Amino acid sequence: MATTLPKTDIVLAGVGWVGGIIAAELTKKGYKVVGIERGKERTTEDYYMAHDELRYAQRYEMMQDLAKETVTFRHNKKQRALPYREWGSFLIGEGVGGSGLHWNGQTFRFLPYDFEIYSKTVERYGKDKIPAGMTLQDWGITYDELEPYFDKFDAMTGIAGEPNPLPGSPQVKYPNPPMMETPVTKLFKEASKKLGYHPYHMPSNNLTKNYTNPDGISRSACQYCGFCERFGCEYGAKASPIVTVIPVAKKTGKFDVRTHSVVRRVIHTDGKASGVLYVDTRTGEEYIQPADVVVVSAYQMNNIKLLLNSKLGTPYDPETGRGAVGKNYAYQTYLGKATGLFDEKEFNLYGGAGALGAQIDDFNGDFFDHSKLDFLHGATIHITHLGDRPIANNNVPHGVASWGKEFKEKSVFYANRSLQIKAQGSSMPWKDNYIDLDPTYKDAFGDPLLRMTFNWKDQDRNLMKYMGNKSAEIMKEMGATHVNKGGDDIADYDIRNYQSTHNTGGVIMGADPETSVLNSYLQMWDCDNVFVPGASAFPHNSGYNPTNTVGALAYRAAEGIEKYLKTGGSLV
Amino acid sequence: MSDKDRNQNEKAGNSRRTFLRNSGLTVGGLVLGGAVGSLFNVKSDSNAESADHKNMVSSSNPNQALMYFTPDQFKTVEALSETIFPKTESGPGAKELGVVYYIDHQLAGSWGLNTREYMTGPFYPAKAVPEQGYQTHLKRQQVFDIGIESINAYSTKKFKKKFQELEKEDDKIAILKDFEEDKVKLNSSLSSSFFFSILRSATIEGVYADPMYGGNKDMGGWKMKNFPGHQASFTNVLGKDKFVAMKPQSLNAQHKM
Ligand SMILES: Cc1cc2nc3c(=O)[nH]c(=O)nc-3n(C[C@H](O)[C@H](O)[C@H](O)COP(=O)(O)OP(=O)(O)OC[C@H]3O[C@@H](n4cnc5c(N)ncnc54)[C@H](O)[C@@H]3O)c2cc1C
Ligand code: SF4
Numbered sequence: 001m002a003t004t005l006p007k008t009d010i011v012l013a014g015v016g017w018v019g020g021i022i023a024a025e026l027t028k029k030g031y032k033v034v035g036i037e038r039g040k041e042r043t044t045e046d047y048y049m050a051h052d053e054l055r056y057a058q059r060y061e062m063m064q065d066l067a068k069e070t071v072t073f074r075h076n077k078k079q080r081a082l083p084y085r086e087w088g089s090f091l092i093g094e095g096v097g098g099s100g101l102h103w104n105g106q107t108f109r110f111l112p113y114d115f116e117i118y119s120k121t122v123e124r125y126g127k128d129k130i131p132a133g134m135t136l137q138d139w140g141i142t143y144d145e146l147e148p149y150f151d152k153f154d155a156m157t158g159i160a161g162e163p164n165p166l167p168g169s170p171q172v173k174y175p176n177p178p179m180m181e182t183p184v185t186k187l188f189k190e191a192s193k194k195l196g197y198h199p200y201h202m203p204s205n206n207l208t209k210n211y212t213n214p215d216g217i218s219r220s221a222c223q224y225c226g227f228c229e230r231f232g233c234e235y236g237a238k239a240s241p242i243v244t245v246i247p248v249a250k251k252t253g254k255f256d257v258r259t260h261s262v263v264r265r266v267i268h269t270d271g272k273a274s275g276v277l278y279v280d281t282r283t284g285e286e287y288i289q290p291a292d293v294v295v296v297s298a299y300q301m302n303n304i305k306l307l308l309n310s311k312l313g314t315p316y317d318p319e320t321g322r323g324a325v326g327k328n329y330a331y332q333t334y335l336g337k338a339t340g341l342f343d344e345k346e347f348n349l350y351g352g353a354g355a356l357g358a359q360i361d362d363f364n365g366d367f368f369d370h371s372k373l374d375f376l377h378g379a380t381i382h383i384t385h386l387g388d389r390p391i392a393n394n395n396v397p398h399g400v401a402s403w404g405k406e407f408k409e410k411s412v413f414y415a416n417r418s419l420q421i422k423a424q425g426s427s428m429p430w431k432d433n434y435i436d437l438d439p440t441y442k443d444a445f446g447d448p449l450l451r452m453t454f455n456w457k458d459q460d461r462n463l464m465k466y467m468g469n470k471s472a473e474i475m476k477e478m479g480a481t482h483v484n485k486g487g488d489d490i491a492d493y494d495i496r497n498y499q500s501t502h503n504t505g506g507v508i509m510g511a512d513p514e515t516s517v518l519n520s521y522l523q524m525w526d527c528d529n530v531f532v533p534g535a536s537a538f539p540h541n542s543g544y545n546p547t548n549t550v551g552a553l554a555y556r557a558a559e560g561i562e563k564y565l566k567t568g569g570s571l572v
Numbered sequence: 573m574s575d576k577d578r579n580q581n582e583k584a585g586n587s588r589r590t591f592l593r594n595s596g597l598t599v600g601g602l603v604l605g606g607a608v609g610s611l612f613n614v615k616s617d618s619n620a621e622s623a624d625h626k627n628m629v630s631s632s633n634p635n636q637a638l639m640y641f642t643p644d645q646f647k648t649v650e651a652l653s654e655t656i657f658p659k660t661e662s663g664p665g666a667k668e669l670g671v672v673y674y675i676d677h678q679l680a681g682s683w684g685l686n687t688r689e690y691m692t693g694p695f696y697p698a699k700a701v702p703e704q705g706y707q708t709h710l711k712r713q714q715v716f717d718i719g720i721e722s723i724n725a726y727s728t729k730k731f732k733k734k735f736q737e738l739e740k741e742d743d744k745i746a747i748l749k750d751f752e753e754d755k756v757k758l759n760s761s762l763s764s765s766f767f768f769s770i771l772r773s774a775t776i777e778g779v780y781a782d783p784m785y786g787g788n789k790d791m792g793g794w795k796m797k798n799f800p801g802h803q804a805s806f807t808n809v810l811g812k813d814k815f816v817a818m819k820p821q822s823l824n825a826q827h828k829m
Contacts, residue, residue: 049823051802054781059683070690073704080699085690085706182810223805346815350799351806385810390780390799403656403752403772404745412662415797416815441692494703 002277002286008034008256010561011276011291013263013306014298016098017547018533018554020241021156022295023249024215025558031565032254034289036278038262039064039095042242047234050227053389057230060087062102064094068444071301073495075455076432077318083441083449088496090331090503091230092299096257097242099299099501100547104229104354104386105205105238107159108544109150109170109552112143113365117377117540125371131459135321135328135429136376137539140511141520143170146552153551157239158211158219161203166361176208180224184347184419185358188383191477197360202382203548204355205239215248226387228354238354261287264445266294266310266530273312273530279445293561296507296532297554301435303536304506305450308437313507313517313526318432318453324517326435328505329452330541333425333460335499336379336467336487339395340480342417349388349416357384363470364426364543375463379425379543381471390415397482421475423467423487427504427541428459435506454493461490502546507536509553519572521560522553528570533557635786636673639680640713648720649675651736653775655744663796664789666775674778674787675716684713697761708761712770719767722758723747783822794820802826 010026012019015037023033055061072081093099113120118138121129130136150172160176178201189199206222213219222237236243249255258280265277267288275290296303307313307325314323359382361367370376394402394411395418401407438451468487475483510516513525522533533554535546542549560571638646650672659665666672678684693709700707710718727735731743738744750756751764752772758764778787780794782801788794794801800818802825809816 049826051826052782052823054777054785058777058781060688065688066690067688075701075703079701080696082696082700082704082707083690083692086686088705180807180811183813224807224810225804226806348806348809348812348816351803351810390794390797391777394776403748403775405658405660408657408665409660409662412796415799440694441690492701492703496703496705 002288004288004290007275007290007292008032009291009565010034010293010295011289012036012295012297013266013276014038014098014296014302015096015241015246015257016093016297016299017100017241017551018297019295020097020100020245020249021153021551021554022297022533022558022561023255024245025555026561027249027252027254029562030254031562033249033256034291035255035257036261036263036276036289037096037257037259038281039093039259041257041259042095042097042101042232044232044234044236044243047232050231050234051225053227053391056102056227057389058391060091060230062093062095062230062232063087064092069449071450071452072438072441073452073454075453075492077453081438081451081453084495089494089499090501091498092301092501096246096259097240100239100241101232102230103238103240103501103547104545106355106357106545107154107157107203107205107548108380109172110143110542110544110549111365112170114540114542115139115142115146120366121376124366129370129376133431134376134459135431137328137429137508137510137515139520139539140509140516141556145520146549146556149552149555150548152555153548155214156244157205157551158207158213159203159205159239159548160208162201164198164200164361166198166367168367169361172203174203176211179204179206179208179222179353179356182348182356182385184349184383184385185356187419187478188358188421188474192360192474195474195477197362197474199358199360202355202357202359202384204353206233206353206355207237207239213244215244217244217248219243222353224351224353224356224387226351226353226389228352228386262445263298263306264309264447266296266306266312268310268312268527268530271527273527292529292565294530295557295561296530297534300503300506300534300536301450303532303534304435305447307507307517307532308450309447312530313524315436316434318434321431324508324515326506328429328508328539329433329435329454330427330429330504330538331454331493332500332502332541333379333427333456333464333467334422335490336423336425336464336469336471337420338468338471338475338486339418339420339484340475340478341395341397341414341482341484342419342479343481345479346416347419349385349418352385352387354386356386357382359383363423363467373462373466375459375466376428377426377463377540377543379423379463379467381421381423381467381474383419383421388415388418393418395484398484419475419478419480421471423464423471424500424543424545425460425463425467426543428457429505429540430457456490456493464490500545502535502541504535504538504541504546507532507534508539509537510539519570520556521563521571522557523560523564523571525570528568529564531557531561636670639677640684641672641676641679645716645720646672646676647736648724648734649716649771651738651744652723652748652771653778655741655748656772656775657779658741664792666779668789669779669787669792670789671775671778671787674781674785675774677786678774678777679713679716684711684716686711695761708766710761715762715767715770718758718762719764719771722756722764722767723751726750726756784824791820791822
């Protein structure tokens with residue numbers, strides 16, 4: 001029998017970026033918040049020994065324990081879904097701070113076009129431009145409405161960046177100057193300028209100077225240590241919940257974090273949630289935490305899992321298109337790329353930072369004309385200077401084997417002579433790309449795992465091919481001796497190779513309860529004291545990393561929760 | 573390898589021969605049966621012998637002993653890793669870098685037992701498409717056991733010798749290629765290319781992981797790539813146009829601080 005604990009105002013299922021933001025905002029307003037987090041407490045001191053490529057980047061020290069929980073995957077309904085048994089395509093974090101600890105910090109706002117993608121596509125190209133099966137829809141909110149929340153996230157984290165020079169792009173004033181210019185970013189910028197594009201420095205959440213945010217939190221500048229993505233930052237320079245929002249919430253004395261505790265269910269009857277059921281994994285004991293508001297903040301995947309296993313909302317049915325929980329799962333089309341090998345140049349590639357880079361947005365969103373193209377939306381094309389760690393980076397010219405004498409000689413020779421341009425592409429939603437519960441495989445508690453049914457479509461293949469060509473064009477202009485181009489022969493989605501942890505959709509927001517789960521405050525249509533902020537709310541994915549938009553939506557949800565606590569009922 | 577290490581190894585070789593002689597196990601230079609005999613596998617030419625086994629008996633590095641492999645598996649994997657990452661003009665190969673110790677130690681722990689991976693059935697290795705990833709019920713320890721056995725069986729069938737006994741580089745390459753290209757059938761739960769891919773990535777890891785893991789001896793892997801390892805900051809070098817080579821540092825430097 002579960003023990004019922006004293007009631008709180010707000011309970012969070014998961015304490016990462018979303019949970020941290022909600023906790024800070026509402027405790028500042030005087031509300032009591034309980035955060036249930038399955039992983040352990042994490043502090044900056046933990047990363048004293050962090051410069052270990054094997055432990056963190058290859059053995060995934062900071063990621064969820066897959067033995068306890070994973071997802072299953074198939075390309076289509078005819079295949080048998082099988083578990084994602086070892087890490088590959090995406091990595092999901094665990095512990096206080098969540099994936100916000102080991103992210104890169106590449107921090108972009110989605111475009112005005114993204115939030116109204118359906119309307120704007122129809123307006124410019126007509127309805128017929130949207131292919132059959134593409135479940136494109138507007139978000140139920142506009143960029144202008146979200147702008148103040150973006151500004152809040154930018155100021156809280158201290159983003160470093162410069163204005164985007166592309167005509168028509170939103171002009172953002174970042175609180176800190178951009179990251180360092182290196183010979184790598186410079187070369188990229190010169191080449192893309194020559195080709196008529198509009199390069200700029202990637203907006204970064206690796207601090208560029210000592211910074212004190214509006215909450216009074218001071219952090220120091222990034223040291224370009226080269227062990228950033230997949231690693232925790234030993235300087236606190238990378239914005240993460242544990243060096244920003246969580247200490248702010250804790251200081252109020254109103255935030256209670258319970259670690260090693262897994263939420264299994266949101267408890268609800270008749271459209272009202274009463275709290276969550278969780279297990280303390282150190283004692284094995286079950287608890288019920290009652291609350292006035294339940295926030296599901298367990299990362300995109302587990303947000304869906306918690307809703308489905310709790311029987312909250314209507315599960316999506318790909319046959320009829322009815323129901324919305326699990327609908328519009330999308331990802332990131334990231335395989336259009338070009339690797340350049342330079343015989344004559346050597347770069348200091350061993351150092352870098354998670355969000356040190358330059359890019360062009362010329363081929364993202366609807367900045368370019370799609371009338372004659374066989375895909376919608378696009379990609380941002382970037383070069384990064386992250387720190388080329390030696391296990392993962394072994395580039396050789398096309399045609400050289402992946403082992404043996406020649407491989408060794410070439411991979412050693414090109415270690416500091418290889419640059420990569422990658423196109424981070426958008427991902428459109430499709431009727432038959434979706435998430436539901438797996439009928440066979442279970443997690444450590446016996447609850448069903450999520451089942452992902454997902455594959456690339458011609459939209460994605462055409463987009464990646466186009467972007468591969470653009471990337472190669474720039475790389476040639478940069479003077480590479482050999483250019484290895486990617487994106488030409490994309491067949492099926494491959495879960496083995498890391499692409500990005502930018503999983504989106506499944507608990508989407510919108511203006512219509514028939515086709516979405518959440519309203520524009522991330523409040524459930526079907527259960528008005530449950531809020532589900534996260535990338536799960538995205539109806540499609542843009543050509544940018546998700547977290548700035550996730551953060552803005554979390555600030556919006558925090559405002560909604562406060563409104564709800566005061567007035568009750570549906571906020572829209 | 574530094575000269576100091578080499579001297580120590582030679583010394584170790586000598587003392588082992590002394591041990592063998594004193595223990596009465598040899599008759600006219602031939603070692604007789606039993607665990608010790610097969611372990612040392614003494615050849616008549618004593619120089620070749622010490623070159624062959626100096627790693628195994630080195631007393632200078634307590635990290636160099638076996639946690640998982642049998643001595644024979646050790647030799648096969650040492651030869652395999654050296655074929656994947658051979659000694660060349662640009663620097664040491666897997667053998668000199670101690671990669672096989674790295675692989676041995678990794679197999680003995682969490683990685684070898686897939687403890688942080690979803691290993692709950694049912695398993696359908698034959699029905700899975702490659703894009704679904706790892707689908708065998710076999711853990712990496714078993715993958716290596718079967719892989720090594722099969723490599724040696726295949727090598728014996730083709731060339732009448734175990735893999736580690738092959739003399740010609742081309743023969744070794746031919747065998748590994750057949751494994752890489754799935755030309756050899758292992759069993760219904762394990763393909764030869766799957767074993768090869770794990771072996772290859774483990775070899776690369778052993779070349780470049782921090783030396784505390786047993787490979788990358790003397791940071792020799794890093795030195796080849798001019799990778800400086802653990803450094804506190806690169807703020808002052810990253811903007812430079814010229815390549816800046818730095819003396820590498822392992823995490824041990826941080827631990828001593
Ligand atoms: C390697 C890597 C690089 C990335 N780089 C970038 C980048 O450059 N830019 C960008 O915008 N985004 C990036 N991301 C994505 C970014 O990390 C996420 O978008 C962001 O962290 C999402 O916030 P969240 O609060 O939804 O989830 P998280 O921050 O992951 O937090 C979710 C928390 O919930 C906990 N949890 C889950 N299930 C339960 C449960 N049942 N019970 C209790 N607790 C639970 C988890 O342990 C976790 O702590 C990257 C991600 C990875 C892995
Ligand atoms: S690169 Fe900068 S932000 Fe990233 S971990 Fe190192 S010091 Fe921190």
